[in-house]
Amino acid sequence: MKICRRETFNAAHRLFKPEWSDEKNLAVFGKCSYPNYHGHNYALEVWIEGAINPETGFIMDLKLLKDIIHAEILERFDHKNLNLDCPEFNGIIPTTENISVVIWDLLRSKISTQFNIEVVIAETTKNKVSYSGNN
Numbered sequence: 001m002k003i004c005r006r007e008t009f010n011a012a013h014r015l016f017k018p019e020w021s022d023e024k025n026l027a028v029f030g031k032c033s034y035p036n037y038h039g040h041n042y043a044l045e046v047w048i049e050g051a052i053n054p055e056t057g058f059i060m061d062l063k064l065l066k067d068i069i070h071a072e073i074l075e076r077f078d079h080k081n082l083n084l085d086c087p088e089f090n091g092i093i094p095t096t097e098n099i100s101v102v103i104w105d106l107l108r109s110k111i112s113t114q115f116n117i118e119v120v121i122a123e124t125t126k127n128k129v130s131y132s133g134n135n
Contacts, residue, residue, distance in 0.1 A: 002049045002118075003058075005065045009078040012039040013094040037081060040123050042099075044073065046107060047118040060115060072106045096123045100131040108133065 014037045015029040025033035032038065046069055050059045080086055082094040088102050104119045111117055118132040 001052055001059055002047050003060060003062060003065075004045050004047045005062055005069060007044045007046075007066075007069050007074060009042050009044065009074050010039060011042060011077050011080050011082050012037045013082040013089075014038070015093055015095060017093065037083065042096075043122040044069070044103070045118075045120040047120065048111070049116040049118070050114055060111075065111075068107065068110050072110055073103055076106075096121050096127065096129045097131070100129050104131050104133060 013032075014035070015032040016025040016035075017028075020028075022033075046065060048060050048065060052059055076088070077086060082089050082099070086094075088106075089098070092098050092102070100119045100121050103121070104117060107117055107119065116132065118130060120128060120130045122128040
């Protein structure tokens with residue numbers, strides 16, 4: 001059985017490798033490499049898989065999950081520049097794939113290992129990634 005909490009956050013980023021030329025960054029990352037950054041309205045889904053607790057009828061209290069997501073993810077990343085404001089991305093290109101891994105790691109440290117976690121992030125209505133702890 002799985003449950004899901006959906007949240008949204010807004011963040012800016014730039015996809016680039018500083019050791020590459022502007023031309024190579026543009027060839028690999030396209031407009032996302034432009035030096036003045038750009039932003040997205042990210043849709044985040046956190047899926048929790050586990051057994052139903054016979055005492056509560058819950059897999060996990062969704063209010064608790066909401067509070068964890070707000071404290072660990074939204075407070076940290078909402079309305080931030082991921083490249084400049086968030087040390088979690090030092091040395092990491094903040095692609096949606098890497099954002100999902102960082103978020104999964106942050107949540108894994110706060111959610112009991114009795115539960116499986118899947119992080120799904122939509123960067124746009126057309127692009128979405130999913131990460132469940134396996135590279």
